[in-house]
Amino acid sequence: MSLRIVVLGLSLSSSWGNGHATTFRALLRGLDRLGHDILFLERDVPWYASNRDMPEPDFCRLAFYDDVAGLRREHADAIALADAVIVGSYVPDGIEVLDMVLREARGTRAFYDIDTPVTLAGLARGDCAYLAKRQIPLLDLYLSFSGGGTLERLANTYHARHPLAFYCAVDEFRYRPTASDTARxxxxxxxxxxxxxxxxxxxxxxxxxxxxxxxxxxxxxxxxxxxxxxxxxxxxxxxxxxxxxxxxxxxxxxxxxxxxxxxxxxxxxxxxxxxxxxxxxxxxxxxxxxxxxxxxxxxxxxxxxxxxxxxxxxxxxxxxxxxxxxxxxxxxxxxxxHTGTARAETLAAALCRYSPRSERPG
The missing domain is CATH 3.40.50.2000 (Glycogen Phosphorylase B;)
Structure with missing residues (x-):
């Protein structure tokens, strides 16, 4: 089954000074290989705009927006009609963006936390800029950078309904051994x-x-x-x-x-x-x-x-x-x-399993 997936993340176009771009690239390439349709929405900010090393990815559609009003005006329909919408950590104005997604999206609503320990520390202090405690129980799926006891904390303290350990991954087709006679x-x-x-x-x-x-x-x-x-x-x-x-x-x-x-x-x-x-x-x-x-x-x-x-x-x-x-x-x-393809398979299955459109028991 091919899914229409909308992802709102910190950056896909620029890897400068962040690890999010390479993480998203491996995952989205994997989803593309499996036949899913992906739209990535990225806030157009000067820092990344002047340091873009992937302005036109060949594995998904990439669109930029200026602010939350522009996001709503230009992409509300795509968000509403998608089979799944994933909002990532550190998205600018992330709380407002996630409120919009929780309100408008009809498919699976997921949060991809590439910074879970940092996020939970911010929530405990009350100063997390991209996620609010009240939003966590409303999510269909919480994809956590961290596993182990962090999943129990997400469920018991923050009432995440479906926390899932979702480690980053490598694009196995791009990260390969290179021929070298001697190490530099x-x-x-x-x-x-x-x-x-x-x-x-x-x-x-x-x-x-x-x-x-x-x-x-x-x-x-x-x-x-x-x-x-x-x-x-x-x-x-x-x-x-x-x-x-x-x-x-x-x-x-x-x-x-x-x-x-x-x-x-x-x-x-x-x-x-x-x-x-x-x-x-x-x-x-x-x-x-x-x-x-x-x-x-x-x-x-x-x-x-x-x-x-x-x-x-x-x-x-x-x-x-x-x-x-x-x-x-x-x-x-x-x-x-731990490849992008392996993670994409796990993600697609979870998005279907926890879809509000499914008719699973319970």
Missing amino acids: WDLGYLGTYSVDRQPALERLLLEPARQLPLMRFVVAGPQYPAGIVWPDNVERIEHLPPSDHPGFYGAQRYTLNVTRADMIAAGHSPSVRLFEAASCGTPIISDRWNGLDELLPDGEALLIADSTENVVRVLQELSETRRMRIADTAREIVLAS
């Missing part, structure tokens, strides 16, 4: 600067770089403060478009995964970077958080590091045979369970 960097990291991630980046990459001056390191991503002192053997890349991600991963012996503090506290919140790197066949060194070992077993599909010494030991002592065995295992797991 011994360890690299890809991520936008954040205050809470910086101590782990310091501990797990910058300090190892200082202790291993003959090895090469790289940090790619925007918004890092000018005051950071980078070791001489750490290369900086300000922005790396998704089209360059596979080559970037392929040029590393290992890649580092560093997790936001809210995600660590919640657990069961894998970054899309984990799945991207694994799909590209690059071994991962990661910080520790609850649930990681269930997705990618420590010592088998990745290496968890708690200290600078852990990273230095891996870079100096791990054999090439074991390094590649870890990468191969991670890739097998990701391709089996």
